[in-house]
Amino acid sequence: MEISGNGDQITADILVVGGGIAGITAAIEASEIGKSAVLVEKEPFLGGRVAKMNQYFPKLCPPLCGLEINFKRLRFNDQVKIMTLTTVEEVTGKPGDFEITLKVEPRYVKDDSPDFDEYVEACPIEVPNQDNFGIDMHKAVYLPQMAYPSIYAVDPSVVNDDKFKSWAKGCKTDIFDLDMKPETVKVKAAAIIWATGWQPYDAAKIDNLGFGKHDNVVTNVIFERLASADGPTQGKIQRPSDNAEIKKIGFVQCAGSRDENHLPYCSAVCCAASIKQANYVREQHPEAEIHIFYIDVRTPGRLEDFYASTDEDEKIFFHRGKVAEVREVSGSKNLIVAAENTLTGKITEMEMDMVVLATGMVPNSVECKPPVDAIMDDWGFLSSDTSSGVVGAGVASRPFDVAASVQDATGSVLKALQMMNRS
Amino acid sequence: MAVETKLGAYICTGCDIGKSVDIEALEKLCTDELKIPVCKTHEKLCATDALKMIQDDIKSEELNRVIIAGCSPRVKTKEFTFDNGAMADRCVLREHVAWILEPNDEDTQMAAEDYLRMSAARMRATELPEANIEEIDKTVLVVGGGMSGMRTALSTANLSYDVVIVEKEDNLGGWARKFTKVFPKQAPYKDLADSGVDELISQVEAHDKITIYKSSTIKKIEGEPGKFEVELEGASDGVKFKIGSIVLASGWKPYDPEKLGHLGYGKSNVVTNVQVEEMTSNGGIKRPSDGQVPKSVAFIQCAGSRDQDHLPYCSAVCCRVSLKQATYIKEAYPDTLVYILYKDIRSPGQYEEFYKNVQENEGVCLTKGEVVRVDSTAGDGVEIELEDTLFGENVIVQADMLVLASGMVPTTKVEDLTEGETETAEALSDDNPADSEDKEDANTGASAEAGARILNLTYRKGTDLPTLKYGFPDSHYICFPYETLRTGIYAAGAVRAPMDLASADNDAYGAGLKAIQALELTAKGQAVHPRAGDETFPDFFLQRCTQCKRCTEECPFGTLDEDEKGTPEPHPNRCRRCGICMGACPERIVSFKDYSVHIIGEMIKSLEVPDEEDEKPRALAFMCENDAIPSLDIAAAHRLKISPFVRIIPLRCLGSMNIVWIADALSVGIDGAILIGCKHGDDYQCHFVKGSELANTRMENVREKLKQLVLEEERVQITELALSEWKKVPEVLNNFMDDVDAAGPNPYKGF
Structure with missing residues (x-):
């Protein structure tokens, strides 16, 4: 119809x-x-x-x-x-x-006024950019890089903010309507x-993996933003604590997934996602070592080609083992990844300067x-x-x-x- | 020739345009130089009153072409679409001028003027497209009566479409009928389920919209979407009927176990997972050598799959099949020990619960490792040695019986052609073996074109759906998983990619939807994805055709057949409207009503080219409208700046680039041209498959020509730009302009 x-x-x-x-x-x-x-x-x-x-x-x-x-x-x-x-x-x-x-x-914006850009440029209020997990700030009135519809949005947190209100009132009258209901x-x-x-599964709930406690532990979704041109670092992959070059990075698979205490199911995408992100690191930091800790690498169908070619890379290492703990090295902000052989119980430890948790969906x-x-x-x-x-x-x-x-x-x-x- | 046009021009002064350029001068240009009878400006052309003003003018002044000089056509699309046969051209003063060039500069003004000149030239040269609407047949042909074929048939027939199923076996059901149980379907995902295939068969057989031909195959399919004619052979030999679109659901075959000798196949009591399934439904799993119940059974996973010498891909189901068969064994013979020898256990999503459930069974032992040896033992058993195990040392497993978890091969895969067959295949796929392009072309699947012989299309480009690597006729596009290289023909189920029955069932709905979508769009004379809704189609002025066959060969979608002389025979319903044929044609005889060699040529010739002493070079940027143009728009929105000497010309696809435009440009004194398109190669991003690759090939010829004319090669360049790389737009264009500057003025300027 x-x-x-x-x-x-x-x-x-x-x-x-x-x-x-x-x-x-x-x-x-x-x-x-x-x-x-x-x-x-x-x-x-x-x-x-x-x-x-x-x-x-x-x-x-x-x-x-x-x-x-x-x-x-x-x-x-x-x-x-x-x-x-x-x-x-x-x-x-x-x-x-x-x-x-x-x-x-309410959108609080009456229309995409011809002069909107100019006003936004002058907007004095910045808010944490939720698209970037609040890592950076952006204007309270915003338009992402490829927005559909191409109409500005107002961050709802500022609508009742006096400073914002007075600025908005000072703009050409037909731009904002903060009284929209x-x-x-x-x-x-x-x-x-x-x-x-x-x-993404809330990684802070996975106590032993250190997210939220250690600066250099991030999740795969945050890492994706770090690699993106419109992300908080304009696409530059670097260590969060000191913006240093990456030299040795670890990916912890099944961070929450396949775990009775968190998500019992397999999230099905995290293996290929980490392989992809390992390729980002490889591209930006050719000298860096990349270590992927996994239980099973799951790349069905033709995705196997992607795994196979990455596995051949001399800088990318796959380690079979369930990560038991990620802890910070005192003084350096480096991290120790402790991985357990599920059969023998033997623990292997490696030091990384950054760790990515492959959290599930x-x-x-x-x-x-x-x-x-x-x-x-x-x-x-x-x-x-x-x-x-x-x-x-x-x-x-x-x-x-x-x-x-x-x-x-x-x-x-x-x-x-x-x-x-x-x- | 274009009908008489009555042109109006509307210039928006909002969004910084009015602040960047001299609007009065632009109006004067429209009126005096371009002789546009109606020219108006407005501070916000997208506002209701402005749109009404344009609509009123269209009516009262009988305008049939309007130039909207303002923002990119990527915004306000509906607003600036007018009825009553008035065609609009979006002259992009905002993104191509005001936002991306220095405001109030002489060169910026010249750019704005040039864009208006090009718009006027385009509007005067273009004709109004008219859809090619014909009576079509809306029957869906489903090839294969297994799970995905039956589901496609039932779900489209339920929407009142007529459906024909052609099945080569003497009954419906395919593999699903041969499986005792299937993987868990519902929460808590622990227990095996019934496939439900019998119920589906009876629904399909009882449906009054579905016609079924069993024990039959396809002799040939002629025609195009909406107008296919099918002829059968086998039990229905000679039966002919008409259909509109096709779903290929021909399924999979097991990997040939004879090739698995290294894993013990051929030895006593070594069977495949398919044989275990047969045994289960025929009296239970017994040792073939003595008919005894095995006391231990070992499974070798990835038997053939994930193996560069066999099937490099993962067959996606075999881990769960072995877990299922281990369950059969434990249920029938609780005392039998089961060993599953694996590289990785792959039980995605909720199937993890099923895996855990089997794992918890004490009599099932899962061991990770790589098989290095399989030998027979006394008593007709087998001994398997594994390396790279979690124990750190090799492990030896002995069992009464060994099951090879062998993988899935699509029915479209042509097995090991002998040398003679290969030659025949090539001859079939290409009448002109001297031209090697098709043979190099792994992506259009020369082997499947040649040998699978399931659809038996009478297309000049081959008999079947072109396949990707490994013989799957799957989509190359992550965002568009049902894309194929043959319009109106879609793949569903395990022929498309290795998948289990539940996934094949689910996949059928998507393929069914695409099949009826092709019918509905074709009925309206419109293109399907990625230019869905486009009513234009290529016209061939065949009187001037020299039978060079470039268009038939280069069309990625097999649109064109040809007669004995080699003259192309267009099939508009197969066409995706990319214009690759138009770019290919050296005689310039392929045109769309609103997009042609002539129209773009007129645009180029309309540009004002300053004299050499003005030191204002001019260059063209032919940019793909799918990725490069949006990338430029985003760069403009960020107010990045580019050289004011470049003029942007959007193309439907870089493959529609006809090299005569380069000659046109150089002959009017333009100093250079750059082509900006999508990534090509194995992981190509071109939405028309080969467009950007073909543009690169054609550029080789351009370079040769430049050499002959003693012109610098740097004047004509080609580059790739992904949409996400918008920050590189200034660098790409400015570096190119530096090269053009270095080459100096075009010596043909002023001739």
Whole structure:
């Protein structure tokens, strides 16, 4: 059907929740078979996790490239209604005939005024950049490097800040409206695709690995930002404590995953992600030694080529062993990685100047449950049983890498349409 | 020739444009020099009142072309799309001038003027595209009636599409019917499950939208998406029907165990995992030598897989298959010991629970190591020696029976062609064996084109879906996993990549969706990904064709067949609209209505080239609109600065670059040109597969020509730029301008 309605009442074939790569894919793929979709994203911009990645494995190609093609498909598209800063409040009805209540948070920006850039340049308020895990600061009014929609956003933390308010008032009047209030929008849709993605497992909970205690222990998602051109170090990989060159870096696999005390499942992407990140280090610091501590290296299918070629690298070393502890060397901020042979119990220790924890993925549906009786497992992944009318897509369904997420999201559209025809 | 155009120009003065250039002078240029009848300015052209002003003018002044001189077409796309047959050109004064050049400089003004000249030239040379809408057949052909084939059929038939399944066996179900149990499907992921294949078979067989041809294969498929004609052979010999799109779900075959002699195959009581599955459903797992229950069974993992001499890839399922078969054994014979000898246990995601569950079974012993020796022992048993174990020393395992966890090979993989077959294959894939390009081309899968013979397409470029490395017709693109090199033909299940049944089932939905998407877009005369929605298509002015075959050979999508004389036969529904054929054609006879050698040539000729004594060089940057142009836009948004002497010309793909444009440019006195495109090579990023690579090849010819004309090679360059490398934009362009400066003025200037 054609998307219809405006303002606070919209009718479409499918509601897609989550504007990361899975949700974007689902909405576009649906529209290109002539169906309509409302695409809902809680952040001010589309792109989700992939927009914050430096490169994809195994091609080592930039995620922006595929995002650009997808944004291009959206730019011409009348059948996808994009709603940012929006979350799902309530779902009523049944498969084939849902009514969804959405909450739209204010953007506080009235329009992309022609002179916006100039004002932002002068914005005196800086806030921690959440995209970079708060490592650096950015202006409280911001636009990421490849923003879709290309409209500025205001960091919600400053809206009630007096200094910000007085600055905003001093700007040309039609730029900000700090009195904007949240709005409610109702959507009628036949099916719901739940593509809410993931968040990294909280590494601070893995006590023995030292994240949050030792300056030079970072997670793989933070490391990805360090390698990114728009990251806190403009893409320069360096030691957090003193910005020193990397000479010896360790990657700790299964940091939380495959661990009964944390995430019992395998997060499926961390092996290839660390191999990728080892390649980043290799590129920037050709002299550095790279040590990867693993239980099993899991690179299915053609990803094996990526592992095999990396394994041949004379500077990259794979060590079989479960890391029991990461501790700081007093005085140097260096780190000791203690790895245990799971069979003999023998511990091997090595000194590193930086350690990356390959933390796993936690589905966001743990925190943000679909407000219907969707069938989920103990860890928050949606079941392939879609009788509730909610179809999972991407990491909301399983721990997937990007290609598998997009594959799953493409299929989710056909699954959702099965439901439409049933009703 | 272009129809009579009535042109309007609208210049935005917002977003720093008005502060950077002399708007009045630009208006004067539009009116006086460019003779544009309607020219207006506005402080914010995207505002509602401004858009209304343009729409009103389109109506009242009967404008059919409008120049929107303002921001990049990557923003405000819908706003500046007009109805009533009025075509808009986005003259990029913001990103290509105001933001990226020094404000209020004479050279910046000249750049703005040149971009307006090019827009006017483009609008005057272009024609309005009209979609090629034809009656099409919306039937989906599914090749293979296994799990993924049946799921594709059922899920598309449920949406009221007609579906035809062609299955070479005498019944549906494929491998799923041969498996006693499958991996755990639902939480808590500990117990083996039923495949559910029987239920699926009965649903498929009962569906009134699905026609099934069993014991049949495809003799040939002619035509193009929406208009394919299929002929069968086998039990349905001679049956013919029409279809619109195709899902290849022909599945996998086990790796040939005869090649696993080094792991003991051929010795007594050494079997494969496929044989274990057969035994399980036929009376249980027994020693082949004496029919006795084995007291111990060893599994060797990666038997053939992850092995450079056999299958370099990981078959992705064999770890879990052995865990499953260990479960069969322990359930049937609790006292039998099971050894699983592995390199890495790969049980991704929630399957980790299944692994742990098997691991906790005391009679199952998992040992990491590399197999160095397999020997027979007295009593028809086997002895296996492992090195690189966790014990630090070699381990020897003895068992009554050995199972080789052998891997998956796609049915599209052509096994070891003999020399004679290879030659035949090459002859089949290429009528002109003297041209070696196709043979070098691993990415378009010459072997699969030649030998798999599943689809038997009558395409000039080969009979089957081109494959990647190792014979899988998988996508090369991480972001677009269903991309193939043949429009309207998609792969699903284990033929696409090694995967288990549940994944094949899931994969089928995606492939099914793409198959119906190809139908729906084709029905509207539109392109599929990556230019989905594009209604243009290439026209071939065949009277001037010299049968050089470059277009047929270079099209990565097999769009063109050819007649006996070698004249191309276009199939517009196979086309992706990249324009590689247009770039290839030395006779310049391939054109899109809104994108042609002529249009870009006119744009180049419209530029004002200052005299030599002005010391203002001029150069062109032909940039790929998929990556290089967005990269430039981001650089502009960051207010990075580039040389004001460069003029940007976006291309659909660098592969559409026709080298005559270089000649055009040099002949009007332009001093140089740079081509900026996507990465090529094994990990290419070109969205049209070979565009940037072909541009590089063509550049070789340009360099030769430059030498003949005694011009410096540095005047024409080609480089790669990823979207994420926007910070390098100034460096790339400015270094190029330095080279052009060093070469000095084009000696043909002023001729």
